[in-house]
Amino acid sequence: MEPINAEQPAYSLVRLANAAGINKEILAGFQALSEAPDLRRSHFFAGRFENVYIPRARLPALDPVLAAARRGAAEHLGRPGLELAVGYWFNAMAPGQTTQAHRHDEDDELLSGVYYVQVPEDSGDLLLIEGGVTARLRPQAGQFVFFAPELVHEVSVNRSDKMRLSIGMNFGIRG
Numbered sequence: 001m002e003p004i005n006a007e008q009p010a011y012s013l014v015r016l017a018n019a020a021g022i023n024k025e026i027l028a029g030f031q032a033l034s035e036a037p038d039l040r041r042s043h044f045f046a047g048r049f050e051n052v053y054i055p056r057a058r059l060p061a062l063d064p065v066l067a068a069a070r071r072g073a074a075e076h077l078g079r080p081g082l083e084l085a086v087g088y089w090f091n092a093m094a095p096g097q098t099t100q101a102h103r104h105d106e107d108d109e110l111l112s113g114v115y116y117v118q119v120p121e122d123s124g125d126l127l128l129i130e131g132g133v134t135a136r137l138r139p140q141a142g143q144f145v146f147f148a149p150e151l152v153h154e155v156s157v158n159r160s161d162k163m164r165l166s167i168g169m170n171f172g173i174r175g
Helices: 019-033 060-077
Strands: 011-015 040-045 048-053 084-093 099-102 111-118 126-130 133-137 143-147 152-155 164-173
Touching: 011 060, 011 133, 019 060, 019 111, 019 164, 060 084, 060 111, 060 143, 060 164
Parallel strands: none
Antiparallel strands: 011 143, 040 048, 048 084, 084 164, 099 152, 111 143, 111 164, 126 133, 126 152
16 A cells, blocks of 8 residues: 555555456446346435446356455555455446545455446545645546545546446455
8 A cells, every 4th residue: 555645545456457348347247237126226416326236146246356356455454364254335427427535444445446337537535634735636447446444535527428437445354
């Protein structure tokens, strides 16, 4: 975990091998399933649910992403081999939408992260805010960003004409 410089919040970036094919499958699965009436949705802001929960069993293409996320989280935390429980959700941002500033430290989270499935040009930056300092990250498809759950973060407006799709996640010790 290294900040870009000493005055920016700490985070780490990890790339997923073979991301293009995996992301294509995830995107197709998300599009087929995201409107299913039995899915859980949360965080209704500005006319949309920010979080859509699709069970792994209904979208097996998630398996390599979740496995890589567990490895990346263990490395970020400096605890190799640690079994981590992962909670995840999809965040689909249509043109003109944002994700409001928030944190993920309401429970026993050890680490938060995001994985990018589809990132059109100019579809919003991830802003990590710590002590009045903001790190602006331009996401890329196939990239993970890991950061402390108490770090305030938000996503700037999607100025593209396409949907941006990411998978948010929280990690904690499996109990």
